[in-house]
Amino acid sequence: MESKLEKKEFNITVYTENQVGLLSRIAIIFSRRKLNIESLNTSPSEVESIHRFNIVINETEEVVRKVARQLEKQVEVLKVYYNTNEDVIWQELALYKVPTEIIAEHVSVERLLREYGARAVVIRKDYTVFETTGHREETDALVVVLQQYGLIEFVRSARVAIIKASDGFHTKLKQFENREPGESASENEYLNNGDKVFTM
Amino acid sequence: MSSEEETAITVEQLKGSEILLNGLIAEGVETIFGYPGGAIMPIYDALYDYQDRLKHILVRHEQGATHAAQGYARTSGKVGVVFATSGPGATNLITGLADAQIDSTPMVCITGQVFAHLLGTDAFQETDVINITTPVTKWNYQVTDASEIAEVLAKAFHIAKTGRPGPVLIDITKNAQLQLTAYNGYQKCEHIRSYRPAPIIRNNYIEQAAALINEAKKPFVLFGQGVLLGNAEQEFKAFVEKTGIPAAWTILGAGAIPTDHPLNVGMLGMHGNYGPNVLTNECDVLIAIGMRFDDRVTGRLDKYAKQAKVIHLDIDPAEIDKNVKAHVPVWGDCKETLPLLTALVKEKKHEEWLEKFRTYTREEIEQCIDAEINPQSGELTMGEVINQLNQLTKGDAIIVTDVGQHQMVACRYAKFNHTRSNITSGGLGTMGFALPAAIGAKFGAPEKTVVAVIGDGGFQMTLQELGTIMQSGIDVKIMILNNQFLGMVRQWQELFHDRRYSFVDITSPDFVALAKSYYIDGQKISERAELKDALKTMLDHKGSYLLEVMVTKENNVFPMVPQGCSVSEIRLK
C-alpha cells in the first residue's frame, strides 16, 4: 500500500533567481533537518536569469512537503515542485574510462555499444571513454561489464528530471513577473494537499 | 580630464556610504543602534554629517545593538536598524539575528566588510558574514559596488517588514562604501519577482472555517504575535467578541487584547494558565491565529488537541501543518482574513464553555496564584513584586523581560492594557535580552514607562549596556529580581534532577553600586514592607533607575507542563 509515511525517492524541482549564495541557503534547509541529498543538479533554466535545481532525496512525503514549503519561503525561490519517480522523466549521464588495448582485444565493442546504448566519446591509444545515459540500474549495468576489462574511472552525473504533467512553470512565470500575481503564482499548492480539508 | 568625463560628473555623484544614509532616511529611519570599526568607518564618517537627521545610539556590545533594535521594532512597529563593523563586530550580531528570526522581528543590519579585493584571503577582521548569517536571516546580501547599495537597501527593508517579518543583513565592502557613483535618488522597493509576501485569500477556506466555527460547541482561540505584527488588534477583537469564543495567548501574543478582557482566558504553554492548557484537549474547534504551535506551547504533539478540528490562520504557509495538522488552512495576513471570517460567523455566546475556563482559573488562583501574589509571610516572591508593579503602573507600562523564572512570572502576572507592551525573547529564550531591548523599547515608545524585569543571571550577561543608558540619557526602569540562583535551571534541577544543583548558584556584584558608577540611581530591598514605596520611587524617578529586589531563593513557577508531557498533564504544584 502506498503510504505517506513510507520513504521513497522524491524529485524536488526548485526554480530560483540566479544569485550568489543561494546554493548554501538551499543546502542549509536540508542539512539542518539532517536530510541527505542523494543527487543535486543546478543549471540555468529555459528562462533567462532563472535557475533550476533538481534535488533527489529519499524521504517520506510528509517531510518532503515541509521541506518544499521551507524552500519556497526563501526570498529568491520562485517555485518548488516535488514529484515521485513515476511523475517524472529522468536521466543520469555516466562516463566510463577503459584501457583501449584491453577493450579492443577482448570485447566486441560494437555489441557493447549496441546493448547498452553507449557511445564512444573519446578514443585514444591508451584509453577510451564511453558514455551512457539512463536510470541508475542502466548505467550501473555497464559498470559491471567494464569492470572485468580494467575500468579505470567511472563518473555519474546528478539526476535531471522533467515533470510529466507540467505545463507548469512557464505560465506561472508570467504571473510572477506581474506586480499583481495571478491566482496560481500565489497559491501554495501544498496547502491543498492537507489530508481532509473540511468540506460541507 | 576629458570633456566627456566632465559632463558625466554633472549627474549627482555620491559615496556609497552617503547613498546608504540617504536610503535610511528615505525609509523613515530615525534611530540606529551600532558600534563602529575599521571596515564600517566610511559609513560612520558620513554619519557625522547626518547627525541632525539620523540618531545613532552607541551601544557597548553589538549584541546589545541587535536587542535594542528588536525592542525598538517591537514597540514602534518599525524596522530596527543596526550598524556593526566586520569580523568580530558582525559575529557579535548572531544571537540577536537568531532571536529576531525566530520571533519574526523586522530588522536591517548593516555590516562593514573588508575591501572586495581582499575577500576570501583571511584579511584582517574578515569573516564570511554572509554564510555565517544565512541560517539566521530572512535574507542577506553582500554589496561590493556602490551602485548596488540603494537597490539592495530598498529590497532589504521590503523583505524585513513584509510577509512574516524578519531580520535582514547587508554586508558592504569598504571599497563600496568609499566609491563615488552616480546617484539617481532612492526608490522604495514594492515588488520582488520571486517573493510573495501576501497570498491571494481563498474564500473557500474562509467559508469552511466559518462553517466549522458556527457549528462548534466548544471553540477555542489561540492567538500569537501574528495579530500584533499584522496590526490586526481591532479585527481580532471584533472576531472574538462576535463569536464569543474564549481566547488564550502565547507569550508573544500578550497584549493583543487587554489582559482583563472577559474573553481573554490567559496564557498558553509550559508555564501558562491551567484552564487554557487543559481545555485545549477538550475543545472541538481550535482556531490558531498568528501563532506557530511552538513546542513550549503544545507539549507532546501526539497528545495535543487530537479531538479538535484545527483552523490555522497564518501569513507564513510553511507554518501551516508544520507541527499541528490544520483541517482548514487560512493562509494570509490576519488583518485581511479576520474581517472576512468575522463577516461569516454567527453572533454567539459560549457561557457554559467559558464557565469551564473560569472554574479552572478559580482552582489555579486558590492553589498557586494566591500564595504567589499575596503571601503573608516569608521572603518576597517574584509574583507579588510583579503584581505590585502592575497595580502602580495600571497595566499601562511596557514590560521588557529577560529569560528565566522572572520572565514566566512577569508574563503570567503583568497586565497589559495595550498592544506592543510585552517585549520578551520568546522563541530563542535569550538571556541578556532585556536590558538592551528595554533601551530600544524606550526609543520606540518614548512616551511610555518602560520597565525591564531581569534575573540576577541574565543581567550579568549584558550589563555593560548600562553604559548606553548613561550616555544616551534615556529613562529605563531596571528591576532585578535577585534569587541568587539561575532560577529556572535550578527549578528543573529540583524537579527533574533530584535537586542536584549543578552550577546554578550565582553570586552577584553590588548592583546598586554598579549602577551608581554609571550615574544611575537605585536601591536594593528585601522586605515586603519596603516594596510598594520602592516601586513608587523607581517609577516616579526622573530618568533611569535600578531597583534590586531580593526574592525568595527556591521558588518555583507553577503551573508547569513538564517536558515531554501533554498540556492536560499540567501540574499546579
Ligand SMILES: Cc1ncc(C[n+]2csc(CCOP(=O)(O)OP(=O)(O)O)c2C)c(N)n1
Ligand atoms: C544565553 C543563555 N544562556 C543560557 C540559557 C539557559 N537558561 C535559561 S533560564 C536560565 C536561568 C536564568 O537565571 P536568572 O537570569 O537569574 O533568572 P531566574 O530564572 O532566576 O528568574 C538559564 C541559564 C539561556 N536561556 N540563555
